[in-house]
Amino acid sequence: MLSGFTPRPLKRLFTANQCWTSFLDAGGLRDIEVEAVTKMLACGTRILGVKEFGCDNPDCQHVKYLTNSCGSRACPSCGKKATDLWTATQLNRLPDCDWVHLVFTLPDTLWPVFESNRWLLNDVCRLAVENLLYAARKRGLEPVAKVCYAQMVKQFLSRDPFECVLCGCRMVYRRAIAGLNVSGLKKNARDISLLRYMPA
Template structure:
């Protein structure tokens, strides 16, 4: 099947994971979190018969045409299913953010702390929340607030 003069290659990320037993090698090596395994497993099953198939028939009894459509995984980590959720999230954020050239902050942790967060990932939520609270506190001071001058 061709599309726009080239070969049609559906779900290229799926091919990347399945080529040369790549995903199987990662699983065998261990060290992956359950949520990572679940996300990739859903993505690999997306659009296959594993998740089920819908059958669509023509309304005319004499028409022999049947179309089968495979179900999607609905995972936000899936490049096919997650795009819609990502686009909606971006639209929401653009409506919430001020109209300015740059809205970008980078919060970094020293590499010596990464082992702590690797085994306690839930702590990252607390650290990010504290970083935001500190930025909001510093930004509320009139000396730091450009809009109040």
């Protein structure tokens, strides 16, 4: 873990000195408030359930568990509210007109350069847009709007996240282990608030 990194800092804020538990005990909270905070506290833990992945190799017993997220609008880890706001902002910014989606690829020989110098992707994106605008103006066209973003694709990952670390085979989905539903979360809100941060 990186130094200075605090996993789910808002969760720690709510559980420090049992402050959320005190609010629950005092009462007067609406169900929706209890539900939102309890979901956020349970997010990324086994409380909400897990998905089990196992190695494709029958001789390997490696198992990987991925915890479910809450998907709550109030949870900063899920970012649902932020994503919805970003989407709405982008839709309002874009002009109501025809558009073209272009993809520029880089040869794989250049991938190591951009993998270690990610900031260069902004320059490549800018250069691609400038070249398109230059070509359009040469043909007498004047594009009104331009949107460009750089995307790191799977090839940039150092290793496949579903590769078995023991034998190198592929991890495959086996089963889901159910967690608490909304009513179960509300019923156990106090117990969940007393839990300290639990890694996945």
